[in-house]
Amino acid sequence: MRSPLDQIDATGKYPLMIASRNSPIATKVLLEEGAKVDQKDRWGRTAMMHFFCGEFSGRSSSVLRHLLDTGANVQAEDNSGHTALQFWARQLALVELLLKRGALVNAKTLEGITPLACAYSSDIVRVLLQYGADPNIPSSDGCTPLMTAARRGDSEVVEMLLADGADPNAQT
Structure with missing residues (x-):
């Protein structure tokens, strides 16, 4: 049986990816519980990339810091070769x-x-x-x-x- 941390939603996202876009607290809790910080979705995107996707207003930079402090790979690329830096320059x-x-x-x-x-x-x-x-x-x-x-x-x-x-x- 898969861990709840490894389950994906209908759009192919893992819980950490969803949390990284919406909640610093949920992101921190998921990381503390062992969520894989560099797990990729079907597009090759990590939670850090999901943090940068879409409109940024209202997002907390503490999410990014949690991901980085847990070892997120800043050089990770998605299937199109985009890094987090290109997602949100x-x-x-x-x-x-x-x-x-x-x-x-x-x-x-x-x-x-x-x-x-x-x-x-x-x-x-x-x-x-x-x-x-x-x-x-x-x-x-x-x-x-x-x-x-x-x-x-x-x-x-x-x-x-x-x-x-x-x-x-x-x-x-």
Whole structure:
């Protein structure tokens, strides 16, 4: 008989994955009871990735800290090659926490998308560059972070990327 911690719901999620999106207390209790922190669903996503999925408002960063303190792999990838850093490169404090815990700043999805290409804030771009993000890594369709920022009309990020060595004449 399977442990209740190993049972999945109709959407393929384990209890820890559900708790990570909704409840710091339930997350902590499940981890204390032995829930597997890096167990993957059918999409290859871990509880830490589920924490980042969807709308973030109202979520507690203590959930992420519980997962990390229990040994969650910050470099784990889902079936598409996304890491937690790519799932949520929009919250500065969480990006910094993941990077401090060893997240790969230049990790690429199967489409070649890096966390820098996912970043929509100049503050996050700045932090990623400080941690060594390469502004010249193109995605599989040839788009660099500089091209993405230019397409969005984000002149501040364009300037930051150029100052950090982005090639304005890149042809990919």
